[in-house]
Amino acid sequence: MVEKKKKPKVYDYFQEKEDPYAGGVAWCAGCMLELTARFIPKVLGKDIVLVGCPGCSAPVLYGQNLGAWHRMSYFSALMTGVASSATGISRYYRKTGREATVVCFTGDGCSADIGFQPLSGAAERNEHIIYITYDNEGYMNTGYQRSSTTPLGASTSTTPAGTVGHGKPTPAKNVPLLIAMQGAAYVATATLSHLDDFAKKLAKAKEKSREGFVYIHIFAPCVMGWRIETDMSIQICRMAVRTNYFPLWEAEDGRFRLTNEVTSPRPIGEFINMVRKFSHLKEPDIAEFQQMVDRRYAVIKKLCALE
Amino acid sequence: MIAQRGKVKVITGNSAAAYGAMLCRPDVATSYPITPMSEVAEQLSSFRANGLMETEMVEVEGENSAMNVVAGASIAGGRTFTATSSWGLSFMYDAVQHAAGFRAPIVMVIANRESPGILAVSGGQQDIISVRDTGWIQIIVEECQEILDTVIMAYRLAEDHNILLPVMVNYDGFYLSYMTTAVEIPEQADVDNFLAPLKKQPARQMLEPGVALGCGTHGIELGFVELRYRQCAAMERAATKLDEIDCDFGEYFGRSYGGQIDEYRTDDADIIIVASGGAVGTARVVIDAKREEGIKVGLIKLRLFRPFPRRRLAAALKGKKAIGVIDRSVDFGWNCGPMYMELRALTPEIGIVPMLSYIDGLANLDITVPHIARVVDEVHAAAKGKSYQEVTWIPLEE
Numbered sequence: 001m002v003e004k005k006k007k008p009k010v011y012d013y014f015q016e017k018e019d020p021y022a023g024g025v026a027w028c029a030g031c032m033l034e035l036t037a038r039f040i041p042k043v044l045g046k047d048i049v050l051v052g053c054p055g056c057s058a059p060v061l062y063g064q065n066l067g068a069w070h071r072m073s074y075f076s077a078l079m080t081g082v083a084s085s086a087t088g089i090s091r092y093y094r095k096t097g098r099e100a101t102v103v104c105f106t107g108d109g110c111s112a113d114i115g116f117q118p119l120s121g122a123a124e125r126n127e128h129i130i131y132i133t134y135d136n137e138g139y140m141n142t143g144y145q146r147s148s149t150t151p152l153g154a155s156t157s158t159t160p161a162g163t164v165g166h167g168k169p170t171p172a173k174n175v176p177l178l179i180a181m182q183g184a185a186y187v188a189t190a191t192l193s194h195l196d197d198f199a200k201k202l203a204k205a206k207e208k209s210r211e212g213f214v215y216i217h218i219f220a221p222c223v224m225g226w227r228i229e230t231d232m233s234i235q236i237c238r239m240a241v242r243t244n245y246f247p248l249w250e251a252e253d254g255r256f257r258l259t260n261e262v263t264s265p266r267p268i269g270e271f272i273n274m275v276r277k278f279s280h281l282k283e284p285d286i287a288e289f290q291q292m293v294d295r296r297y298a299v300i301k302k303l304c305a306l307e
Numbered sequence: 308m309i310a311q312r313g314k315v316k317v318i319t320g321n322s323a324a325a326y327g328a329m330l331c332r333p334d335v336a337t338s339y340p341i342t343p344m345s346e347v348a349e350q351l352s353s354f355r356a357n358g359l360m361e362t363e364m365v366e367v368e369g370e371n372s373a374m375n376v377v378a379g380a381s382i383a384g385g386r387t388f389t390a391t392s393s394w395g396l397s398f399m400y401d402a403v404q405h406a407a408g409f410r411a412p413i414v415m416v417i418a419n420r421e422s423p424g425i426l427a428v429s430g431g432q433q434d435i436i437s438v439r440d441t442g443w444i445q446i447i448v449e450e451c452q453e454i455l456d457t458v459i460m461a462y463r464l465a466e467d468h469n470i471l472l473p474v475m476v477n478y479d480g481f482y483l484s485y486m487t488t489a490v491e492i493p494e495q496a497d498v499d500n501f502l503a504p505l506k507k508q509p510a511r512q513m514l515e516p517g518v519a520l521g522c523g524t525h526g527i528e529l530g531f532v533e534l535r536y537r538q539c540a541a542m543e544r545a546a547t548k549l550d551e552i553d554c555d556f557g558e559y560f561g562r563s564y565g566g567q568i569d570e571y572r573t574d575d576a577d578i579i580i581v582a583s584g585g586a587v588g589t590a591r592v593v594i595d596a597k598r599e600e601g602i603k604v605g606l607i608k609l610r611l612f613r614p615f616p617r618r619r620l621a622a623a624l625k626g627k628k629a630i631g632v633i634d635r636s637v638d639f640g641w642n643c644g645p646m647y648m649e650l651r652a653l654t655p656e657i658g659i660v661p662m663l664s665y666i667d668g669l670a671n672l673d674i675t676v677p678h679i680a681r682v683v684d685e686v687h688a689a690a691k692g693k694s695y696q697e698v699t700w701i702p703l704e705e
Contacts, residue, residue, distance in 0.1 A: 047517035051379070068521050075382060075514055076523025078401050081375030084367065088335055088379025088387070089514060091363040095334045095385065100516035118375065121368030 013199035015045040022069040025060045030230030032220035032237070033057060033134045035192055037105065040132065041072060043202035048101045050074040051086040053115070055107040056141040056222075057134070079114045082106050083122035086129045094128065101206055104131040108149040109139045112175045119215075123182050126212040130205050133175065133215075136222035144225035148173040152292055153285050154277045156225070161280035171292050176217035177299070180251040185212030188250040188259075191219040193238035197248055197259050208252070219246040227276035236274050243271045244297040249304065256303040268293050308561035310497035316490055320483035323451040323490050324390065324416040324476070325350030327458030329360045330498040331414075334385035337365045337373040339395065342428055343480040344418040347390040362388075370395040374402035374415075381411035382522050384513035386462065389413065392480055393420035393434045400438070406473050407442030409522055410538070412465035412511075413473040414458060415443075418480035419584070419635075421670055429671035430481040432584065432635040435612060436645045442538055444474040444545050445613040447583045451488045453564055454478050456556065459498055463552045468508040470545050472538075477612075479585040479635075481671055486585075493560060501559050546614045567616035569608040570623055572598065576605030578686045579624060581650060582633040583609040586667075586674040590633075593679040602687050615649055621656035629661040629690035631682045635668040643698045661689035667701040674701075 020041050027034040033056050041048065050061060050072055058064040062076035077085040082104045090102040104119075111119050111133040119131060138156050139145040146156040152171040155161040159168040180187040186208035190198040198218075205214045221228060221236045228236060240246035241260060245268060248260040268290045272278040281289070318326070325347045328336065338348030354360045363380075367373045370391050377387035391399065396417060406413055422433035435445060444464060448457050454476065461474040478484065514522055526534045550566030557563025569587075572594055573579060582590050587608040594606045607623055609616070624630060634644025641648045647664035665682050668674040678701050689695040 049383075049514060049516050062523050063521060064523075066527065071519040072521075073514055073516055073518050074521035074523075075379065076521065077375065077379070078405050080371050081378070081402050081405070084372035084375035085379035087365060087367075087372075088337075088376035088381070088385075089383040091335050091365060091376070092380040092383040092385035093516075095361070095363045098516070117368060118372045121372055124368070125365070 008196070008200070010195045010199045013203045014042045016042050020046050020071045021060070025069045027056070027060060028223055030223040030233050032192055032222070032233050033136065036134050036218050036220055037061065039192070039198065040103070040105070040202065043199050044101055044103065044206055046072055048072060048103045049089055051077055051082055051089065051102060051104045053077050053079040053082050053106055053110050054141070055079070055109060056136070057105060057107065058141070061105065079110050081118065082110055082115050083129070083131060084118040087122050087125070087127045090127055090129050101209060102129045104129060106133060107140070108133055108135040108137060108175070109147045112148045112173050119179070120182060123179050123184050123213045123215065126185065128209055128212060130209045130214040130216065132218060134218045134220040136220045136225060137172070138222070138225055140222045140225040149175065152289055153281050155280060156277065166285065167280065174296065176215060179215040180256070183254060184215055184251075185209070186214045186250070186252050189217045189219070189246065189248055191237040191241065191246060191248070193234050193241060194248060194260055201250060201259070204250070204252070225277070228274065232274065236271070239266065239271045239274060242266045243268050243293065245271050245293050247297055247300050249300055256300065256306065258300070258304050309558065310560045311494045313491045313493040316492055317487055318451070318490050319346060319485055319487050320451045320454050320478050321346035321418065321485070322350055323455040324458060324478070325354065326490070326492050327455040328388040328414070329354050330493060330495060331386065331388070331459055331462050331502060332360065333362050333388040335363045335365065335377060335380035336388040337367050337376045338390065339367050339370050339373045341370070341392045341395040343420060343430070343484040344390050344392040344395070344416070346484070347416060347418070370398040371402055374399035374406060377413050378402060378406040378411050381406070381413050382409060382514050386466070387413050388415070390416045390418070392418045394423040396434050396438060397423060400441075403438060403443065404441045407538070410471040410541070411473055412471050414461045414465055414476065415473065416454070416458060416476045416478070418484040419477050420480040427670045430479050431669050431671070432477070433637070435477050436636045436638070438475070439613055442472065442542070443613060444472050444542070445477060446474065446549070446611055447477045447609065449585060449587045449608060451483060451486060451490050452562065454483065455490055455492070456560065456562055456564070459493070459501065460549075460552050460556050462502060463505065464545060464549055466505045467548060468511060470541050470548055471511060472541050472545060477584070482585045497560070501556070542614045546611060546616055546618070549611055565608065565610060567611040567619050568623065569610060571606040571608070573605030573607060573623055575603060577603040577627065578629045578631070578683070578690050579605050579607055579627050580631045580633065580679070580682060580686065581607045581609055581646065583612070583646065584635065586633060586635070589674060589676060590679050593676055593683060597680065597683045602683060604683050604687065609646060612646070617653060617656070620650065621653050624653065624657045627657070627660060629663070629686045631663045631665060631686035633665045633667055633674065633679070633682060635674070637666060661686070661695055663689060663695055664698040665701055666698070669702070672702050
């Protein structure tokens with residue numbers, strides 16, 4: 001597909017020029033989920049089966065209370081049954097000798113919390129499916145409640161900062177690392193500020209899903225829940241990468257690699273200051289946050305150093 | 308009889324269920340072990356490992372996934388099978404309703420066991436009751452041959468294009484799941500032929516990659532109401548459809564079970580005992596003995612619980628002088644047996660006669676010959692005008 005000498009660019013990975021979505025859809029202005037959802041079929045092609053569940057993506061992708069706002073095949077599963085329903089669909093296609101790319105697309109509430117068991121099970125069975133999480137760090141569709149990927153200190157509607165409360169008391173569950181540790185054909189992190197990297201990973205995901213389980217974790221800021229301006233989302237994605245808050249890496253057959261190594265990371269305060277869900281954090285909180293980010297990055301760095 | 312005589316094997320009820328499933332060649336089957344059903348999963352895996360079937364077996368990490376996997380495979384167009392029991396069924400409750408909502412014709416066997424309300428690794432039918440309003444067809448069987456045969460019939464029912472509803476085939480956990488009897492295993496070619504009419508139907512809608520068609524159960528306002536109405540209408544049609552399939556099966560294999568209900572010596576009976584599952588076998592013995600004593604008693608085996616066989620029951624019960632119902636579960640809130648409670652709803656059709664509820668056989672306790680003899684005596688006395696107790700917990704009032 002890519003034969004040019006120069007580094008391939010995002011468009012080189014496109015299988016579809018056409019956007020399979022309707023022009024106007026029921027997502028918020030500045031929503032990273034929307035851009036992610038529109039981007040995925042461009043690389044994976046439109047012959048995919050989307051499997052999802054209730055959440056921010058549901059109204060558009062799965063026709064919650066309406067019809068779907070796109071021209072792809074989809075199955076609207078329960079939050080508890082995304083990876084498992086996809087398993088059934090994929091196994092049936094395999095049984096009948098059909099090659100199809102089955103793509104789970106859910107928020108973090110499903111993959112990190114209520115749908116984690118089937119996700120982990122499907123990964124362990126090495127099902128031939130691609131599971132993509134758009135991580136907006138909470139239950140944004142139901143009103144910005146905390147999920148287990150909500151970061152340390154973040155103020156949400158169920159971990160509000162107040163006279164006694166300081167936001168979420170525990171750090172986020174590192175889902176991509178957990179799935180990589182379980183063993184999968186391919187695991188990667190990606191975000192919209194680094195589209196070439198994202199596209200390359202999606203293309204690889206499609207290829208690797210012929211061999212086994214693929215998991216991609218997308219960092220996807222939420223304008224409403226994080227209390228940011230509608231034109232800030234991409235900048236926040238970029239800052240998350242530059243501070244090593246969200247390092248871009250991949251693990252192919254258990255071999256880890258940083259795909260965008262940040263040599264001199266920016267202090268985490270620069271990321272925190274952009275997001276109002278952190279606005280109550282004081283200097284010591286930010287120092288603690290920095291420690292957490294450094295520790296997590298050190299783990300990934302060590303994994304990448306392994307032969 | 309059209310079919311060849313099959314080989315007779317001495318096998319358990321669980322094995323009979325697994326053989327039934329294997330013969331129907333499901334595309335995808337799932338398994339997650341739970342007592343007293345685990346053997347079904349083991350048997351299917353063994354069939355697969357020995358090349359006896361080509362089913363994709365998915366060893367899931369919990370019952371919730373067991374149901375979601377078959378739901379996904381079903382909506383993609385596959386024939387599916389799974390099995391569970393008790394709180395395995397509770398753990399898949401959301402998926403059980405979801406599957407029925409999008410009309411996935413799944414067949415699931417359930418080795419009935421007490422519900423987890425009070426921890427009990429023992430038989431009972433509380434699990435049937437806990438899912439009666441999920442939109443699944445529920446059939447309850449009496450013995451091992453009937454388990455195998457009913458699994459085959461269940462596919463004809465579930466996948467009928469006028470039905471398209473999932474079916475639960477229920478058999479007593481512990482009693483039937485582990486009971487070893489002679490079971491005739493039909494020939495594969497005969498089962499293929501019996502299921503062949505399903506292939507001649509209009510194709511149902513399936514999930515296809517690249518086709519702009521989705522599936523879920525989203526409906527709004529009138530759309531939702533219409534989907535619900537169609538679901539209920541299909542459920543209503545399932546009752547008589549089961550009778551037809553049972554007749555077909557009888558003509559084909561030489562065995563039939565009465566469809567919705569099985570009546571035993573009811574024609575000239577004054578009083579009727581209603582029971583379900585393995586207890587029916589014991590009840591037949593009691594009915595014969597009581598007939599010898601001169602009591603004109605008949606027996607109705609409730610095979611179909613959802614949809615409730617109201618028309619056939621009303622016809623069978625009309626004019627009878629008293630009715631006793633034996634339940635292996637309880638109805639919270641009505642404080643009686645659930646099947647008894649539903650039978651009482653037939654009063655406008657059958658008239659006001661004494662109806663007595665008996666709760667027996669909870670937590671693996673035996674429903675014995677003396678227990679049922681007592682039921683017959685009390686129902687007989689009530690028919691003669693003697694005052695009676697409405698609800699009796701037999702093991703506590705022996």
